Amino acid sequence: QVQLVESGGELVQPGGSLRLSCTTSGFTFKDYHMTWFRQAPGKEREFVAAVGNFGISVRHAASVRGRFTISRDNSKNTIYLEMTSLKPEDTARYYCNAAMRWSDIATVQSYEYWGHGTQVTVSS
Numbered sequence: 001q002v003q004l005v006e007s008g009g010e011l012v013q014p015g016g017s018l019r020l021s022c023t024t025s026g027f028t029f030k031d032y033h034m035t036w037f038r039q040a041p042g043k044e045r046e047f048v049a050a051v052g053n054f055g056i057s058v059r060h061a062a063s064v065r066g067r068f069t070i071s072r073d074n075s076k077n078t079i080y081l082e083m084t085s086l087k088p089e090d091t092a093r094y095y096c097n098a099a100m101r102w103s104d105i106a107t108v109q110s111y112e113y114w115g116h117g118t119q120v121t122v123s124s
Contacts, residue, residue, distance in 0.1 A: 003025045004113070006095060008021050017083060017085075019080055038094045057102070063089075086120075093120075
């Protein structure tokens, strides 16, 4: 049974930093590319970042490039999202997921299962 458990979200002031974590089980972690998505109220879920199964290839959405960094630890079956210079428009629920093909990483419809996510709120 696939499990994706996101954590680390909280209320933070603009300009602040957070680190999100996603712990996984139920599949062979090292065989999958891992991704972060987010969904703000009233908006569609959108791609944030991806890291290849060996942790070498990375991709970040233009809206977060230079501020967010995705990484993974294959020994812990966990991925991270380091978030800096946070803006109010980063407020959203953040979700992680796993993809077999790099070509699928940014497409929401490629994923069948979603975890509960973790809420990030950027506000003064």
